[in-house]
Amino acid sequence: MARPTRVLINQQALRDNYAIAQGASAAHCMPMVKANAYGHGAEIVCNALNLAPAFGVASIEEALELRSFGIDKPILLLEGTFSVDEISVAADNQLWLMVENNQQLKHLLQASLLQPVRVWLGLDTGMHRLGFQADEVNAAYCALAASDNVHNHMVLASHFASADHLDDPKTYQQMALYDSVYADIAVADGAILQQSLANSAAILGWPGAQRDWQRPGYMLYGNSPFVDQYKDHRLQPVMTFTSAVTSLRSIAAGESVGYAGTWTAARTSRIATLTVGYADGYPRHAPNGTPVLINGRRCPLVGRVSMDMISVDVSDISEVNIGDPSILWGQNLSVNEIAAHCATNGYQLLSGISARVPRVAEN
Ligand SMILES: Cc1ncc(COP(=O)(O)O)c(C=O)c1O
Known part of the structure; x- marks a missing residue:
């Protein structure tokens, strides 16, 4: 647990x-x-x-x-x-x-x-x-x-x-x-x-x-250092920043999500809540539409990033359940791409992962 x-x-x-x-x-x-x-x-x-x-x-x-x-x-x-x-x-x-x-x-x-x-x-x-x-x-x-x-x-x-x-x-x-x-x-x-x-x-x-x-x-950490390149195919990303779906709900068209209601559903939408937020190093200024991988599928971030949670629109993917894995960046989702959405660079995102996030060595 x-x-x-x-x-x-x-x-x-x-x-x-x-x-x-x-x-x-x-x-x-x-x-x-x-x-x-x-x-x-x-x-x-x-x-x-x-x-x-x-x-x-x-x-x-x-x-x-x-x-x-x-x-x-x-x-x-x-x-x-x-x-x-x-x-x-x-x-x-x-x-x-x-x-x-x-x-x-x-x-x-x-x-x-x-x-x-x-x-x-x-x-x-x-x-x-x-x-x-x-x-x-x-x-x-x-x-x-x-x-x-x-x-x-x-x-x-x-x-x-x-x-x-x-x-x-x-x-x-x-x-x-x-x-x-x-x-x-x-x-x-x-x-x-x-x-x-x-x-x-x-x-x-x-x-x-x-x-x-x-x-x-x-480059050691697997990311292209060039400004105009998300990925250098010679390199493999070392960090995968993961979380999981911890809550799910359907909302009606016209309902908004998160603090200050900065995203409003245009249709009936399925919203997944992930337990990761800016206190973990996920950028608070990530805008609506920033991609998140859920069950390996790209889904858009919706609403403001909270301290400990984010919301993702999973309406377009079937079979999402509580506990399903998600990737914020890493394998198959370049940190440079997330950085471009957030008007920053991957260096800042990687080095901003906070102390409360466990680092788990693999291989
Ligand atoms: C003096 C010096 N050398 C090397 C590096 C490594 O740069 P990079 O991470 O772009 O390879 C840095 C990073 O800021 C640095 O300050």
Whole structure:
């Protein structure tokens, strides 16, 4: 006996998608598992991808949570540290640090560490969110290379703003700037400076962006990262967000459904209630007509999404019963399609699955 709302995590699909990311080049492939592995459950995802050389997260709290699950691979803090006290914790826990501004640089140089940390040096090539400017990065590199706190094996990293738009020249411009900055860095004797550029869209769509380290996120979870594509047929969705019909009724034409009566039946209609709502991560702004699969058939959402429930018009399918399974997104219903209905992206929907929804590992 349990509320039937859950996300099923297809671990084999995850491994297959990872193999595709890895197969795109000879590079090291670091799964992005920030935001609870894009909502999938970081523990499940890291265990399924235990062949990966390292993982990427957004904060030290996320990294230490992985350590508490027994994940012992290196973990990169993609935004680096937010305060000076994090540096020794990072060093003690085998975390890798992005260093992307002068404050982080100063804190790292001033720290007294028992062992050096591995550093990824962030370069701003046009995203203008994180990273040293092109004319600052050589000085930052030299300061890091001269410090006993820093391992002599570093990575120069940058991030694309528009790799999901294959016709946008900005990605070429970012690569060109990156290449010229990299070429100008005077790598210290005996040191190594590797390269990292590619997110999912770049791995799948920009062959020139393949460098020493790939950083796939969204594609691992089985969804196309390209703006104009619901599905990439090379990838399999990992998450299936499921619920079940928990109540059924017929309503007369002219009756409305849900808070504020935002949908009115044009005919006698059969309405199924599903026990899933915005407190689970189903988007509150999903409009009438957003598809839901019930018994594998597409049916339209009707009325406002409530905190714990939604209503679906099942008039056009026969034989619906209480307890019948439903899919909000996942297998046979792309999260990108639902996101398009909701004027958002699949990243937000996946990472918005709330803590009360059990993640159930399969395969
Ligand atoms: C620095 C960095 N690298 C890689 C990624 C992965 O991007 P995607 O999920 O599009 O593959 C992200 C995600 O936001 C990121 O911030």
